Amino acid sequence: MDPPWLRLEKLINSEENSIVRVEPRYVAGAGRGLFATQDLAVRTLSPQYPEPILPQFIPISTIDPPRLTSIQLLSLHLYRVKRGIEDDSFDAYISTLPTSFADHPLAIMQNSGLRLAFIKMVPRSVENMLLSVEKRLKDDWNLALRTMEHFPGLSLSGKEEMEDSNYLFEDYVWAWLNVNTRCLYHELGFPQPSDNVTMCPILDFANHTPIDSLSITQDEFALGDGMAFSTLGPMKNGDQVYLRYGGHSNAFLFSEYGFVLPLGLQGAHITDGEIVIDPDLEEQFEGAKNSQLKQELLRDRNYWGDWTFHVQGGEARPSYRVITALRLLHVSINPENDSNHELQLWEDSIMGLVDNVSEENELKVRQSVIDLCKTVVERSKTKISFIRSQVTDSEASDPVEWLRRASVNHVHSCGTFTPVCRGGGLSPQAILNSLSPHFFVFALAIHYVRDVDTSYKRDYRIEEYTPLWPSPISMVQPIRTGVIGVGSSAITFHVPFLLALPNLFEVYSVLERKATDEQKKSGGTIGAKFNIPAIRVINTIEEFLADPELQLVIITTPNETHYPFAKAAIQAKKHVLLEKPVTPTYAEAKELNSLAKSQGIILSAFQNRRWDSDFLTLKKLVSEGKLGDLVEFESRFDRYRPSPRTTAFWREAAGPGAGHTFDLGPHLIDQVLQLFGRPNRLTASIQNLRGFGGPAVDDTPYPIRATVAASSLSVKKSQLRFSVRGSKGSYEKRGLDPQEDQLKARKVAVLDAQFGREDETIAGILDFINDNGTIESTTVTSEKGSYQSLFENLAGAIASGADLQVKFEQSAAVIQMIELAMLSSKEGRTVEVPAP
Numbered sequence: 001m002d003p004p005w006l007r008l009e010k011l012i013n014s015e016e017n018s019i020v021r022v023e024p025r026y027v028a029g030a031g032r033g034l035f036a037t038q039d040l041a042v043r044t045l046s047p048q049y050p051e052p053i054l055p056q057f058i059p060i061s062t063i064d065p066p067r068l069t070s071i072q073l074l075s076l077h078l079y080r081v082k083r084g085i086e087d088d089s090f091d092a093y094i095s096t097l098p099t100s101f102a103d104h105p106l107a108i109m110q111n112s113g114l115r116l117a118f119i120k121m122v123p124r125s126v127e128n129m130l131l132s133v134e135k136r137l138k139d140d141w142n143l144a145l146r147t148m149e150h151f152p153g154l155s156l157s158g159k160e161e162m163e164d165s166n167y168l169f170e171d172y173v174w175a176w177l178n179v180n181t182r183c184l185y186h187e188l189g190f191p192q193p194s195d196n197v198t199m200c201p202i203l204d205f206a207n208h209t210p211i212d213s214l215s216i217t218q219d220e221f222a223l224g225d226g227m228a229f230s231t232l233g234p235m236k237n238g239d240q241v242y243l244r245y246g247g248h249s250n251a252f253l254f255s256e257y258g259f260v261l262p263l264g265l266q267g268a269h270i271t272d273g274e275i276v277i278d279p280d281l282e283e284q285f286e287g288a289k290n291s292q293l294k295q296e297l298l299r300d301r302n303y304w305g306d307w308t309f310h311v312q313g314g315e316a317r318p319s320y321r322v323i324t325a326l327r328l329l330h331v332s333i334n335p336e337n338d339s340n341h342e343l344q345l346w347e348d349s350i351m352g353l354v355d356n357v358s359e360e361n362e363l364k365v366r367q368s369v370i371d372l373c374k375t376v377v378e379r380s381k382t383k384i385s386f387i388r389s390q391v392t393d394s395e396a397s398d399p400v401e402w403l404r405r406a407s408v409n410h411v412h413s414c415g416t417f418t419p420v421c422r423g424g425g426l427s428p429q430a431i432l433n434s435l436s437p438h439f440f441v442f443a444l445a446i447h448y449v450r451d452v453d454t455s456y457k458r459d460y461r462i463e464e465y466t467p468l469w470p471s472p473i474s475m476v477q478p479i480r481t482g483v484i485g486v487g488s489s490a491i492t493f494h495v496p497f498l499l500a501l502p503n504l505f506e507v508y509s510v511l512e513r514k515a516t517d518e519q520k521k522s523g524g525t526i527g528a529k530f531n532i533p534a535i536r537v538i539n540t541i542e543e544f545l546a547d548p549e550l551q552l553v554i555i556t557t558p559n560e561t562h563y564p565f566a567k568a569a570i571q572a573k574k575h576v577l578l579e580k581p582v583t584p585t586y587a588e589a590k591e592l593n594s595l596a597k598s599q600g601i602i603l604s605a606f607q608n609r610r611w612d613s614d615f616l617t618l619k620k621l622v623s624e625g626k627l628g629d630l631v632e633f634e635s636r637f638d639r640y641r642p643s644p645r646t647t648a649f650w651r652e653a654a655g656p657g658a659g660h661t662f663d664l665g666p667h668l669i670d671q672v673l674q675l676f677g678r679p680n681r682l683t684a685s686i687q688n689l690r691g692f693g694g695p696a697v698d699d700t701p702y703p704i705r706a707t708v709a710a711s712s713l714s715v716k717k718s719q720l721r722f723s724v725r726g727s728k729g730s731y732e733k734r735g736l737d738p739q740e741d742q743l744k745a746r747k748v749a750v751l752d753a754q755f756g757r758e759d760e761t762i763a764g765i766l767d768f769i770n771d772n773g774t775i776e777s778t779t780v781t782s783e784k785g786s787y788q789s790l791f792e793n794l795a796g797a798i799a800s801g802a803d804l805q806v807k808f809e810q811s812a813a814v815i816q817m818i819e820l821a822m823l824s825s826k827e828g829r830t831v832e833v834p835a836p
Contacts (some may be wrong), residue, residue, distance in 0.1 A: 628728025
């Protein structure tokens with residue numbers, strides 16, 4: 001028996017003898033239910049639960065009150081169909097809905113003869129809740145009337161004025177309640193977790209009333225505080241008592257505590273007669289020890305949420321119901337199997353006999369979102385994408401301010417360093433051609449020498465950078481973006497952010513050389529993966545770049561193709577975002593940088609790990625002076641991958657820009673350069689682990705020694721990420737930023753509040769000297785990672801000339817460091833770092 005049932009049983013058993021007795025029982029082949037332990041008369045009120053078991057109802061809160069929210073829009077449309085408007089997509093939906101909600105508490109309260117008697121039956125807290133929900137219902141109805149008055153085409157020949165207003169309101173109550181009820185969860189391979197929810201309005205009735213009597217009279221209804229038990233008629237000892245309760249927004253059904261389906265069902269895919277929505281989650285939920293853990297479990301699987309277009313805690317997001325309510329509009333009904341009464345499809349769905357979710361259905365749903373929810377979609381384009389967790393309560397009252405404050409970023413001013421220049425040695429290309437890149441481990445010691453007049457310590461200033469554009473409307477159209485390449489980089493790291501920021505970017509085209517004409521119809525690999533069939537799919541680079549509408553090109557192809565593709569795009573006067581490493585050689589990187597400046601276009605690199613949670617945390621510690629003067633810095637990216645790649649094998653094949661150093665080095669080196677600037681000298685060891693030992697880095701006497709290293713044969717449960725030592729403290733961090741794994745798993749939307757948040761179990765440890773002179777340790781919660789900031793800044797640079805965060809010369813310097821590292825490793829010596 002799960003914990004909610006145990007609490008319920010404890011509550012029931014704790015009641016006084018004067019209270020009607022009920023008992024939770026498990027019935028083989030039927031499931032759990034509540035049963036009377038004595039004979040009961042009709043309308044007998046059983047014990048009231050004193051506090052809600054289920055999540056509290058969350059009132060609607062709109063960003064833009066004069067406009068319709070998604071729920072209001074859908075309710076109005078469903079009402080119009082109820083009144084007789086022709087709509088093929090809604091006809092199938094309506095035929096599966098209950099014909100009446102007369103026994104719903106909100107409907108009962110509209111009957112003037114029953115209203116007072118009904119309110120007296122329920123506790124005061126439930127009365128207040130019902131009145132609050134009723135007010136929202138009536139506010140929505142008044143808004144619907146004003147909308148139809150403002151747009152006469154929505155009304156049916158003045159029918160709303162000619163007929164009795166109570167009758168019209170009854171139709172709207174029916175429509176509104178069909179949109180404001182229960183949801184089911186399905187595991188689908190779509191980008192947004194909210195796409196996996198299916199709305200099932202009939203479940204409130206099917207779960208808590210006999211399946212053969214889905215209509216009950218108002219006199220047999222009782223409502224409790226959160227929930228209550230009532231008799232639907234005279235009952236004998238051993239009969240089942242059903243649960244009834246009022247408005248709430250929970251999306252999980254396995255914890256609804258008391259439904260039993262008919263016995264003897266043949267072919268129903270249900271365990272012991274119970275509705276099983278998500279067996280894995282149900283098992284975890286039953287094993288949870290406290291309510292907080294249960295809430296986290298539900299949030300993790302997107303069962304816990306606010307089911308309306310609303311703003312809360314500095315975040316705004318569209319209602320999950322936009323998609324969930326529309327999904328059932330496109331349920332395919334086979335007339336041959338629908339000869340029974342109108343609830344047959346719902347009963348079959350509830351019993352697990354039919355599956356209402358399919359990819360074909362999802363495509364229709366997405367089109368309906370566009371057709372029916374244009375107002376919501378347009379509003380979300382202009383508002384949602386800029387809401388950040390940093391927004392304060394005062395800002396939450398001013399939507400325009402949200403747009404003016406795009407986000408908070410770190411602006412750095414560089415300290416002074418003394419480079420010592422010296423040339424000579426093998427050419428970078430000769431070194432590249434001589435190395436076998438399989439199973440590389442590289443270690444790079446970067447040395448900084450203090451200037452005689454200045455400290456090596458950098459001056460970090462954390463401040464707000466210039467907004468992406470002066471006002472919310474100055475960017476008329478999203479940036480038309482084309483993607484070159486359809487591999488893991490494009491699908492995992494780029495397209496999800498482009499789609500999540502529709503006011504900034506439009507996924508316009510893709511260069512996919514092997515796409516067939518048939519594949520192009522569905523948008524090629526990317527179009528099929530993300531359900532965007534309208535994307536243009538091109539086979540040749542010439543045709544791709546010749547499109548005058550194309551503005552931004554994102555290059556995600558193998559490293560050796562970066563230079564020719566980027567050069568062609570720049571010459572075609574397209575802005576370019578280039579995957580790391582930007583080029584195989586420093587000379588090529590410098591050439592691209594010069595060419596971009598001469599053409600007046602934006603050229604940037606995908607140095608997304610500047611926005612890793614752990615790196616942002618480290619920068620904050622340094623900027624706050626928690627570590628004092630740094631003397632040693634170690635950054636590692638180790639993993640255990642003993643076998644060669646089975647995908648993207650070009651990363652581990654011999655050739656320009658390949659190997660471990662070019663794969664992981666650009667991130668590690670870029671972070672060091674961001675912290676300390678250009679070094680004076682560097683020492684590197686790059687080895688092939690199939691025949692060589694571990695890295696051997698010569699110790700050096702320099703005041704700052706920054707070491708970056710990566711290994712693919714590190715057998716360690718918790719890999720070291722950062723180890724930093726300073727005059728006042730040390731910081732050690734294990735584990736990785738979660739964003740890459742979240743993008744690959746596609747369980748958390750990139751704009752979700754949980755995206756980029758590290759698990760507390762891998763928080764870093766700060767050792768510091770306290771005021772008493774003793775050393776203390778404390779856990780440092782990591783900052784929230786934010787890869788989206790790279791894309792937002794890029795859009796701002798293109799649209800309004802905002803300062804580009806990832807300047808291409810910085811990424812070119814990374815390639816220069818890699819070339820020098822290879823030279824150092826090849827010749828076994830420390831090399832000087834020349835001026836740029």
